[in-house]
Amino acid sequence: MKTWIYLIAFSLQLGWLPAQVSFRAEVDRTEVNQGQQFQVNFVINQEGRGFQAPSFEGFRVLGGPATSISSSIDNSGVRYSLTYTYYLRADQIGEHIIGPAKIQVKGKSYQTQNLKIKVVETKRTQSSTEPELAFIKPYANKTTVYVGEPLMVANRIYIRKQLQTGRFNFEETPKFEGFYKEKIQRNNLNEKLEYINNLAYVTANIDEEVIIPQKAGSFDLGSSxxxxxxxxxxxxxxxxxxxxxxxxxxxxxxxxxxxxVKPLPDKGRPQNFSGAVGDFSIKSQVSSTEINMDGSISYTIRIEGKGNIKFVELPEIEFPSAFEVFDPEIKESSSVNARGMSGYKEIEYLLVPRYGGSYKIEPIVFNYFDPKQERYVQLETEAFEVNIKGGKAAPNSSKSPLAGESTSDAVDFLNKDILFIKTKASNWHNPNEQFLGSGSFWGWLLSLVSLGLSLIAIWWRKKAEFTNRDSLRKQRAGKAALKKLRKAQEALKANDAELFYQELETAIIGFFSDKFDRGVSGLSKEYLQERLSKAQVLESDIKALLELLEKSEMARFTGLKLEAAAQDYDRAIEVLTEIEKQL
Structure with a gap:
């Protein structure tokens, strides 16, 4: 027991170990025109001291360093980022090297990598069209599939490096008519850096789904x-x-x-094909091949693999009439990811012997279509010989009971809807017997009186709860607001106005994310205004909330005094508390 406690404690300590120091240089473009402005960032993932910038030889420094701090929490722990930003202008044509920046972290020196910048002469015939700040590129991992073959579709967003953005919101998404669809759930965006026409873009899939076509044809999926x-x-x-x-x-x-979407081929299609498309396996097992008459066995079939597993039908099984077959237990599980859909389906039967002897459970045949091989594949399970000890042998005919038999053992098709003839009379009701004044009458009357008294007691209790509901709601609202704003309060006590407004915005968005059960990426100011208006929240409270969010965003770019931060903290508590009471 102590060993497990030590292991758990050690694992928890590992989760809070500081991340490895990362200090890197970033540039928004690697090729610039003479006289063009560009931006250089130096980013470190831990607190550092004694930052030293390179000389920027060959460039003119227009501004900097501008510092910014960001922090977030995800499954891997706390993420921290400190960025030093410089604005440069390219004056000298040629290839230039921006040397490493240096910094101290806990007494140890770190430096960034060199950056190579190519400065070219401005071409007068060059198009004046500005490169896109951001764009999306929907794509599918397959454009030609068979009916029932899963494919992955996604929205990939491209945002210029160093471009400061707010939270995106989907205004239009395709319905994928003619397709089954299921979203791929991800905890974090997998961001990557790509260079397009010498410009750096941060890219990520922001919406991923697995879709399965239900019919053949050519489909325009729509737009986003x-x-x-x-x-x-x-x-x-x-x-x-x-x-x-x-x-x-x-x-x-x-x-x-x-x-x-291509139709499944008719050539080679098995008669018992049930529509499975993908790559599957099937196996069967029996809990025992020897049992006594007073025992039982379980027979299990499991189909698993990659493909449209949700639409796979389990095969029907004909068991020997020597067994009584109970309703099966069915288990299934499936998941979707960038590679498609995978999972399993399992059916388990409980078999109870009715006769003695040796009986064979025949193999099960399962067919599926493999889109990679473009052909049908047939699989077959193992056959089992089950020996039942004791008991009489099964009758020669399974079509009708033996003459003279009167027990249920004489019925071979026990699993069908056959009822036995009753040999004993039932309890008949005397039509001359009166209900009024009888024992049953007084029993029902007493039950109704008891039920009425119970309902009255419940009504009084609910009335008392309703009287105190408003005061309880106010208390809970105040506690919820204070809990969300705790980190903002800590930044305020540390006299860090910039960090305060970052935490204030995070707290407000987190508050409504919990309230509306919606991801933070979908909580734009427009959405909050529309949702709160529909909930009949006072217009003055909505306006105050939006002003706080706007002020938090502006604090990233313009300095705000600490006195204003203290006032905004009190205002945030007041606004969140009032809105909570109205929701």
Missing amino acids: TISLPVRVNTGKRDYFGFPLSTTKELSLQANYPKIT
């Missing part, structure tokens, strides 16, 4: 539309020379590829 708020430069600068920015709402729209 996503709204994405971003911060863009206004072209102006503040008093200190830093660029000013504003929020812009982008509408990203793109079409899914066309899918061609």
Whole structure:
């Protein structure tokens, strides 16, 4: 027991060990025109001291360093990021190297990798069209499939590196008519960095589904539309020379590829084919091959593999008439991922012997279509010989009972809906007997009186609860708001206004994520305003909430005084408490 306790404690300690130090340099583009501005970031995942920037030889420093801190919590623990940002301008044509930045973490020195930047002469004939800040690219891992063959479709979003964005919201999604669909659940977005036309984009799949075609034909899956708020430069600068920015709402729209669904071939189709498409296996087992007359056995069939397992029909089984067969127990499980659908189906029968002797359970034949091989595959389970000890042998004919037999053992088809003839008279009712004044009458009357008294007692108790409901709701609302704002309060006590507004926004979004049972990615300000208005929340409270969110977003780009943060903390508690009472 002590050993297990030590192992659990050691595992918990491992979960809180600090992550390995990562200090890297990032650039939003690797090729720039002469005179063009670009951005360089130096990012570290732990708190550091003594940051030293490189010389930026060959470039003109327009602004920086601007520092920003972000933190989040997921299944792997707490994620921390400290970023130093510089704004540069390329003046000298040629290839330039930005040397490493340096920093100290717990007394140990770390440095970034070198960055190679190519500065080219500006081409006058070059198109003036600006590269896209963000776009989506729906795709499918297959464009030609058979009926019943699963495929994965996804929305892949591309966002320019260093572009500050808000939470995206789906405005339009395809219905996938003619397809069964099931979402792929992920805890985290798997972000990657891709370079397109020498520009860095952060990419991730934001919506993944497995779809299974139900009929043949050519299908236009439709399109997706996503709204994405971003911060863009206004072209102006503040008093200190830093660029000013504003929020812009982008509408990203793109079409899914066309899918061609082929019918399953008629050639080679087995007569007992049930529609299974994929790659499957089947196995059967029996708990014992020798039993006594007073015993029982279980017979199990399991089908598993990759494909449309949810639509696979379990085969029908004909057991020897020497067994009484009880209703089977069916188990099934399936899951979807980027590779499609997989899982199993299992059916277990309980068999009780009715006769003695040796009986054979015949093998089961299962057919499926393999889209990779483009042919039907037939599988067969193992046959079992079961020996039943004791008891009389089964009658020669299983079509009718033996003459003179009067017990249920003479009926071979016991599992059918056959009822035996009753040989004893039932309890008949005397039509001259009166109900009024009888013992049954007084018993029913007493039961009804007791039921009425119980209902009255319940009504009084509910009335008392309703009287105190408003005060209880106020207490719970205040506690919920304080719990969500705890980290913001800690940042306020530490006199860190920037971190305070980050935690304030996280707390507000988390509060309504719990309240509406909706992921944080789908909680835009527009959604909150619409949802709260439908819930008949006071317009003044909705306006105050949106002002707090707007202020939290603006705090990332403009400094706010600590006095304003203290006022906003009190205001947030008041607003969340009032909204909670109205929901």
